[in-house]
Amino acid sequence: MSRPYGLWGLIGLLGVVLIILPHVISRYMVFVFYMVWLSIGLAQSWNFLAGYAGLISLGHAAFFGIGAYTTAMVVAHWGVPFWVAAIGGGLMAAAFSVAVALPIFRFRGIYFAVGTLVLAEALRIWMINWDFTGGAQGIHLEPDTGTSLMGFYYIMLCIAAGTTVLLIAILRTKLGMGLRAIGDNEDSAQNNGVNTFRAKLYAFLISAFIAGFIGGIHATKMASIEPYSIFSAMWSLSTVNTVIIGGTGTVLGPIVGSIFVIFLSELLADYHTFHLVITGIILILVIRLIPAGIWGQMRASRFAKRIRGGVTT
Amino acid sequence: MQSYSGWAISWGSEDKLTLFTLSAGALNGFLLGGLYAITALGLSMVFGVMRLVNVVHGELLVLGAYLTLFISTALGLDPLLATLIVAVVLFLIGYSLQLWVFNPVMDRGMEPPLLTAFGLSIIAQSLFLVYWTTNTRTINTIYSQRGLRLVGMNVPVIYLVSFGLSLVLIAGIHLFMTHTYPGKAIRAATQDPETAKVMGVNVKWVYALTYAIGAATTALGGTLIGMTFSFVPASGLSWLLKGFVIVVLGGMGSIVGTLAGGFLLGTAEGVGAAIVGTGYRDMIGLIIFLVVLVARPTGLFGRAGSK
Numbered sequence: 001m002s003r004p005y006g007l008w009g010l011i012g013l014l015g016v017v018l019i020i021l022p023h024v025i026s027r028y029m030v031f032v033f034y035m036v037w038l039s040i041g042l043a044q045s046w047n048f049l050a051g052y053a054g055l056i057s058l059g060h061a062a063f064f065g066i067g068a069y070t071t072a073m074v075v076a077h078w079g080v081p082f083w084v085a086a087i088g089g090g091l092m093a094a095a096f097s098v099a100v101a102l103p104i105f106r107f108r109g110i111y112f113a114v115g116t117l118v119l120a121e122a123l124r125i126w127m128i129n130w131d132f133t134g135g136a137q138g139i140h141l142e143p144d145t146g147t148s149l150m151g152f153y154y155i156m157l158c159i160a161a162g163t164t165v166l167l168i169a170i171l172r173t174k175l176g177m178g179l180r181a182i183g184d185n186e187d188s189a190q191n192n193g194v195n196t197f198r199a200k201l202y203a204f205l206i207s208a209f210i211a212g213f214i215g216g217i218h219a220t221k222m223a224s225i226e227p228y229s230i231f232s233a234m235w236s237l238s239t240v241n242t243v244i245i246g247g248t249g250t251v252l253g254p255i256v257g258s259i260f261v262i263f264l265s266e267l268l269a270d271y272h273t274f275h276l277v278i279t280g281i282i283l284i285l286v287i288r289l290i291p292a293g294i295w296g297q298m299r300a301s302r303f304a305k306r307i308r309g310g311v312t313t
Numbered sequence: 314m315q316s317y318s319g320w321a322i323s324w325g326s327e328d329k330l331t332l333f334t335l336s337a338g339a340l341n342g343f344l345l346g347g348l349y350a351i352t353a354l355g356l357s358m359v360f361g362v363m364r365l366v367n368v369v370h371g372e373l374l375v376l377g378a379y380l381t382l383f384i385s386t387a388l389g390l391d392p393l394l395a396t397l398i399v400a401v402v403l404f405l406i407g408y409s410l411q412l413w414v415f416n417p418v419m420d421r422g423m424e425p426p427l428l429t430a431f432g433l434s435i436i437a438q439s440l441f442l443v444y445w446t447t448n449t450r451t452i453n454t455i456y457s458q459r460g461l462r463l464v465g466m467n468v469p470v471i472y473l474v475s476f477g478l479s480l481v482l483i484a485g486i487h488l489f490m491t492h493t494y495p496g497k498a499i500r501a502a503t504q505d506p507e508t509a510k511v512m513g514v515n516v517k518w519v520y521a522l523t524y525a526i527g528a529a530t531t532a533l534g535g536t537l538i539g540m541t542f543s544f545v546p547a548s549g550l551s552w553l554l555k556g557f558v559i560v561v562l563g564g565m566g567s568i569v570g571t572l573a574g575g576f577l578l579g580t581a582e583g584v585g586a587a588i589v590g591t592g593y594r595d596m597i598g599l600i601i602f603l604v605v606l607v608a609r610p611t612g613l614f615g616r617a618g619s620k
Binding site: 056103106107109110111113114115117118119121122125126128129233237240241244273274276277279280281283284287288291 | 366414417418421423424425427428429431432433434435436438439440442443550551554557558590592593595596599600602603606607
């Protein structure tokens with residue numbers, strides 16, 4: 001391994017800073033950072049599908065929502081620790097992804113995008129009407145689970161870091177190569193011996209598990225969930241938005257995108273409705289002028305080549 | 314589509330399921346299909362001609378509804394007359410959007426235009442919120458609340474009005490496409506953009522014109538939505554999804570097919586809601602969409618070989 005030691009030093013330093021950070025900033029800023037980590041986790045799980053395998057899903061909210069609901073139901077009925085329940089939430093989301101994979105993988109490109117959007121909306125309407133999960137009222141948990149906001153900050157930080165490391169690790173495996181081959185050209189990947197269905201299925205279920213797990217943690221933090229907001233298409237759409245602005249198909253793009261989008265909305269908090277107008281304009285400009293995204297563009301420039309050394313980010 | 318104005322939806326699972334409620338659901342649904350077809354027409358045209366999945370279509374409909382409400386109140390006009398003014402406004406907006414926002418990314422595959430449209434939909438929704446707040450609106454007229462008896466069943470007048478208008482509008486667009494130069498240019502650019510270009514058709518202009526016409530039809534779609542149902546800034550998504558269902562049922566990009574798709578969806582929803590309950594009404598179309606696309610990726614009436 002010819003990795004520069006400087007990079008490891010930098011990562012270690014960043015880790016220490018992020019661990020100390022919530023103790024020195026305001027409670028409100030801890031929440032903002034919590035949302036940044038949540039956004040990074042969701043963005044990485046989406047990037048994994050879209051950025052490498054080219055499967056642009058507009059239905060990520062479905063996995064997030066399934067994870068949230070499963071976790072809330074399990075905690076409410078059986079009283080198990082929430083993080084165990086959240087793993088159950090992730091597994092339920094993964095199970096759902098496997099169940100719908102066969103039909104949904106018949107769609108390619110934009111049809112996949114539209115198909116996943118429709119699927120997620122159908123699920124949302126189902127959840128609004130399903131009495132078993134509390135219908136439109138949703139589920140209310142005992143607010144105190146013994147975990148403070150700071151606790152959730154650390155959990156989400158671990159998820160954000162964990163999914164990023166997982167992505168890097170998977171990209172080095174046969175599955176990662178298969179996904180990239182699919183992203184380049186699905187038919188030629190198939191012809192060259194990649195089992196495209198299996199590769200897409202693994203990517204889909206890993207992505208679903210992560211989104212479901214994040215949904216479960218977030219549901220515990222919110223303590224009260226209802227289908228309109230938990231299954232809202234906004235979760236899918238803001239994730240797509242974040243990754244495209246940051247840089248699709250790069251490891252650091254979703255991180256850059258999350259920081260950019262969340263802090264932009266904080267900066268424009270006084271004009272709260274206009275921040276989405278500006279985000280929309282930025283999205284359109286990024287697609288038109290720098291399709292590789294902010295990080296993708298920086299990576300191509302000399303600045304990035306100097307700091308990244310031999311490591312592909 | 315959360316709430317219905319007037320008494321229009323007195324049928325549904327709240328009543329006991331009988332042959333009568335079932336056929337009332339089917340009749341009302343079928344007539345409502347005309348409205349559905351109008352709301353999906355622009356989506357279908359834009360997709361058919363330039364393979365653009367126009368996810369901002371729902372917001373164009375909602376914009377049409379808001380503008381009609383605004384203009385008809387300001388000028389004291391009947392909403393259907395105000396729609397003519399709104400159609401001109403939306404035509405110009407659509408033309409500019411295609412020319413300056415979509416055309417530059419059209420040659421980069423299907424995803425960039427889709428995501429650009431998605432960016433526009435975020436912008437539009439936020440602007441609606443700023444200017445018109447989250448209040449639920451309806452466009453009220455004397456006839457939008459009325460009903461009449463048809464073969465022993467209650468039918469809202471507005472369903473009949475939109476049924477008639479859908480036939481007129483779709484016949485008009487069909488004639489435009491087959492009998493005028495711009496219409497022929499649009500069809501030429503649809504079938505083979507490269508050859509059309511060689512033959513002297515300005516494809517970028519054709520695209521802008523198509524988008525503009527599609528946007529103009531959303532003026533009527535929006536008005537009818539406002540008169541029949543209610544709307545809020547975020548209403549666009551459910552109408553966009555309905556549009557997808559109709560386009561898939563009617564065959565991608567076929568104008569007459571859109572009418573058939575509208576009737577099919579309306580009838581299926583009417584019958585389905587009578588059986589499983591109105592709460593699941595919006596889900597019926599989405600399930601049909603998924604089933605049809607999985608079984609027949611070209612759409613129900615789509616031509617084989619066309620993607």
